[in-house]
Structure formats: structure tokens, C-alpha cells
Amino acid sequence: MFSKILIANRGEIAVRIIRACKEMGISTVAVFSEADREALHVSLADESVCIGPAPVQESYLNMTAIISAAVATKAEAIHPGYGLLSENARFAELCQQCHIAFIGPSAEVISKMGDKDIARKTMMAANVPVIPGCDVIESVEEAHKKADEIGYPLLVKARSGGGGRGIRKVERSEDFETAFLTASSEAEKAFGDGGVYMEKFLYPAKHIEMQLLCDQQGNVVALGERECSVQRKNQKLIEESPANTLTPETRKEMIEVAVRAAKAAKYTSVGTIEFLMDRDGKFYFMEMNTRLQVEHSVTEMVSNVDIVKWQIRIAAGVPLSFKQEDVRMTGHAIECRINAENPDKDFRPSCGKITLLHVPGGPQVRFDTALYQDYTIPPFYDSMVGKLIVCAQTREEAIRKMQAALCELIVEGVEHNAELHMEILSDPEFAGGDYYTNYMEKREKARNKEVS
Numbered sequence: 389m390f391s392k393i394l395i396a397n398r399g400e401i402a403v404r405i406i407r408a409c410k411e412m413g414i415s416t417v418a419v420f421s422e423a424d425r426e427a428l429h430v431s432l433a434d435e436s437v438c439i440g441p442a443p444v445q446e447s448y449l450n451m452t453a454i455i456s457a458a459v460a461t462k463a464e465a466i467h468p469g470y471g472l473l474s475e476n477a478r479f480a481e482l483c484q485q486c487h488i489a490f491i492g493p494s495a496e497v498i499s500k501m502g503d504k505d506i507a508r509k510t511m512m513a514a515n516v517p518v519i520p521g522c523d524v525i526e527s528v529e530e531a532h533k534k535a536d537e538i539g540y541p542l543l544v545k546a547r548s549g550g551g552g553r554g555i556r557k558v559e560r561s562e563d564f565e566t567a568f569l570t571a572s573s574e575a576e577k578a579f580g581d582g583g584v585y586m587e588k589f590l591y592p593a594k595h596i597e598m599q600l601l602c603d604q605q606g607n608v609v610a611l612g613e614r615e616c617s618v619q620r621k622n623q624k625l626i627e628e629s630p631a632n633t634l635t636p637e638t639r640k641e642m643i644e645v646a647v648r649a650a651k652a653a654k655y656t657s658v659g660t661i662e663f664l665m666d667r668d669g670k671f672y673f674m675e676m677n678t679r680l681q682v683e684h685s686v687t688e689m690v691s692n693v694d695i696v697k698w699q700i701r702i703a704a705g706v707p708l709s710f711k712q713e714d715v716r717m718t719g720h721a722i723e724c725r726i727n728a729e730n731p732d733k734d735f736r737p738s739c740g741k742i743t744l745l746h747v748p749g750g751p752q753v754r755f756d757t758a759l760y761q762d763y764t765i766p767p768f769y770d771s772m773v774g775k776l777i778v779c780a781q782t783r784e785e786a787i788r789k790m791q792a793a794l795c796e797l798i799v800e801g802v803e804h805n806a807e808l809h810m811e812i813l814s815d816p817e818f819a820g821g822d823y824y825t826n827y828m829e830k831r832e833k834a835r836n837k838e839v840s
Contacts, residue, residue, distance in 0.1 A: 389704050390414055390465045390489065394458045395429065396479075397469030398448060399758045400774060401680070402429035405467050408696040417461045419454055421447035423766040428758040435461055442768045448472050451479050458488050465489035465703060471770070474679040475502055491703040493657045493678050501653055501676045505547050505585050511673045514652030516645055519664060519672040521587035528565055531586070535564050538588050544568050546575035547583035554578060555622060557589060590664050592824035595619065596631050596671065597662040598646035599687045601698050602655045605707045610643040611691045612717045614683055616662075618812060620735070620828040625805075626812060627683040628722045629690050632783050632821040638669050643712070649673060658684070658699040664825075682725070682775070685756055689721035689779040719752075719779045720786040724794065726757075726774040728765055730803040738803035739767040746798035752779040753793050765802055773804070783821070787813050 394417040395402045409416045418433035423442035430436045437457040440447035468474035481495035501507045505524040525531040546554025554575030556567035576582035599611040615631035646661040665671040684695045728738045741764045747755045757774030780786040
């Protein structure tokens with residue numbers, strides 16, 4: 389097992405990893421930008437190193453500075469968390485070259501599964517159902533022809549990257565060229581790769597993902613699915629597990645497909661297979677996330693498995709101590725992402741000093757955050773400031789528990805979206821479970837109609 393790990397991240401996830409390491413008896417090194425000098429993860433770690441000024445390109449994405457910090461502090465491994473460098477194959481390769489363990493899959497696997505075109509082909513070869521579409525196309529003329537074959541509506545999607553960038557929905561043929569060029573340009577700027585491909589737009593559809601643990605000995609275990617269909621601009625807002633609309637037969641099949649997909653990719657570490665599922669219960673591979681997910685905590689609540697600890701163990705070569713038949717999912721968990729933003733003002737980000745903070749408590753209530761009283765949220769980073777997670781015996785009880793927890797949550801000094809979550813949880817459509825990825829779009833259209 390590792391004796392010292394450097395956490396190449398910030399905020400909530402850096403705090404989460406440090407806590408896991410402390411429980412495992414592992415020393416930690418925090419890295420921080422000048423803007424994060426007073427951040428919670430810095431004070432919780434055993435050591436800390438400043439790696440640059442506030443902009444992420446000069447600090448949290450500065451591979452040389454992070455590797456140098458690991459070498460200087462004699463860290464044996466680097467945990468990248470999620471976002472930032474977590475799915476950067478070059479960074480994983482640099483770690484290997486410097487004889488530092490990268491807590492995640494190999495650079496080769498990250499590269500293969502990060503290229504959505506190659507990932508599609510890998511899945512097709514493994515008999516994993518994929519969304520009807522086409523391979524990467526360079527010319528607009530050829531893309532036009534393929535689009536007509538696929539049929540509208542469709543999605544133009546970046547081959548590299550994620551987070552909702554480089555994706556454009558196209559309803560009509562006359563809008564195709566603009567969408568194609570815009571998606572390609574956005575992908576080039578965001579990921580340094582303008583390659584795009586196309587998929588049939590499934591509508592309506594549910595976004596369901598399967599959590600996997602894959603050790604270096606070839607064992608793969610699925611920890612059940614998460615329902616992630618409440619999204620705004622391809623960014624998830626609420627996640628829950630299990631997905632209440634999944635039949636036992638479909639769940640069993642989805643687990644088998646996800647395990648097959650991971651083995652086809654020769655995957656090791658913690659990973660997630662993301663599916664889209666139509667009204668008929670047919671599901672299709674969308675992508676694989678080769679990292680820890682923001683919403684991993686939802687699965688931890690219903691599986692009683694510490695996913696972060698197992699990610700560290702797997703990177704150290706420890707085999708899984710349980711098999712698929714040993715997994716027992718109990719209860720229902722819901723997560724609300726608490727973002728410092730104003731939903732009434734087009735989700736404008738908010739920053740500033742936390743003048744009052746009260747965290748909800750009680751059995752099976754968890755608030756993963758890096759906030760503390762008098763902390764000042766800097767304006768340079770992601771707007772998510774915490775994840776509120778609850779678990780109860782049934783979905784109905786979990787919804788009520790989450791409503792109670794949201795009522796108790798107090799974060800003063802910045803604007804945030806807790807009230808929006810309350811509105812969603814009180815919506816009969818959400819309560820009934822029959823909601824899809826267009827849920828937030830429908831809400832915003834209805835709201836704009838009322839205002840006008």
C-alpha cells in the first residue's frame with residue numbers, strides 16, 4: 389500500500405480523498421493555487437505545496453508543477469480526483485515515466501476510451517449496444533450525407549473531452565452545417581481536437597450509468613446503477629440510486645453489458661459506463677468515464693462500499709475482496725449538487741464570503757463540501773460547492789428526507805440553487821420517476837412562458 393499520496397485537485401473532492409487516506413493511514417500532500425491558500429483541503433492535508441497562480445492552466449492543470457511537487461514531497465502516487473487532469477492521458481503517462489503511481493487507469497486506456505469514436509468501435513466489437521450513428525467525419529459535405537442517413541434530430545459530438553462541451557443538437561438539415569462547424573470549433577478550443585462524430589438523438593431518454601470496480605487481476609464488479617436524467621446543459625443536477633424505472637431483468641442485463649464493456653476495454657480502477665435508455669427499456673452505450681464520478685457518493689450510500697478507498701487499493705495492486713454475487717444494494721439514495729449560482733438570473737455564478745454555514749445532520753444524511761464558516765469562494769473555479777446526499781428505505785422516504793435536509797441547509801453570503809432542488813423534488817413528474825433528460829429544458833421553457 390502507498391505511504392503518501394498527492395491529491396492533484398481542489399475543493400470537495402480533494403477533501404473527500406484526504407479523509408479516505410487518513411482512515412487508511414496514508415499521508416497526504418495537497419496542492420493549491422494562490423487563490424486557494426485558505427482552502428479546507430490545504431489545512432487538512434499533512435503537507436501542502438503551492439503550484440501557481442489562480443487560473444487553472446497555471447496551477448491545477450500545470451502538469452510540471454504537480455509532478456515536481458510529488459517528487460519533492462516523495463509522494464508515491466497521485467490521485468487526480470475528477471475533472472481537471474483526471475482523464476488526461478498525457479498526465480497519466482508522465483506519472484508513469486516519473487515512477488509515480490497514477491490512481492486511475494493506464495494512459496493507453498484513458499486515451500482509447502476518451503476518443504469517443506474508438507470507444508464506439510471497441511464497444512461494437514464487444515457486442516455492446518451503441519446508439520445508431522457514424523464514425524468521425526472531417527468534411528461538412530460528407531457529414532451532411534451521413535446526417536441524412538442517420539435522420540434528424542441528431543447530435544454532433546466531440547470525439548475528445550466531455551462535460552457537455554463540443555455537443556450540438558440538430559433538428560433540421562438546414563441547421564446542420566452551422567452546428568457541425570460550431571461543435572468542431574468548440575472541441576478544438578476545449579480539447580485541442582476538433583474531431584466530431586454523430587449519433588441519433590434519442591428522445592425521450594433516460595441517462596443511466598453503471599458504477600464499476602475493476603482490479604488489476606481482471607476482476608470486475610458492478611455496484612449498481614445511478615439515474616442521472618435531471619440535467620441542465622448536459623450538467624447533472626440530481627442523481628439517485630437505484631433507478632426506479634429499471635426492471636430487475638433490465639438491471640441484470642445492464643450489469644452484464646457494463647462488465648463486458650469494461651473487460652473489452654481492459655479497464656482497471658474505478659470507472660463508469662454511461663447509457664441512454666428509451667421508453668421501451670432498450671439501452672445503448674454512450675461513453676465511459678475513466679475516473680471517479682462526482683456522484684460516486686450516491687452509490688456508496690446504497691452499497692456500503694467506500695469507492696475512493698477501493699480506487700486507491702486497486703492502484704496499489706490489491707485485488708477486490710468481493711465478487712458480483714456479494715454486492716448487496718439497500719435503500720434508496722438521492723444526491724443534490726449545491727452550486728453557487730442564481731437560477732433566477734440564468735444560473736449566474738456567485739462567489740464571496742460564507743457569512744453563515746449550517747450543515748444538515750441526522751441518520752443517513754451526508755454533505756460533502758469544502759466550505760467552512762468565513763471561507764471566501766474564489767471566482768476562478770467550478771460553481772459546485774457541495775453535494776447533499778441522503779439515503780432511506782424507499783424512494784418516497786428519500787425524497788422527504790432530502791427535502792428536510794435542504795430546508796436545514798444554510799449557506800449565507802452567496803447565492804445557491806437549494807431552492808431549485810426543493811422545487812424539483814416537489815414536482816409530481818419527478819416524484820413519479822417518469823422524467824427524462826429533457827426535464828430541465830421543459831421546466832425552463834414553461835417558466836419563460838409564464839414570465840412572458
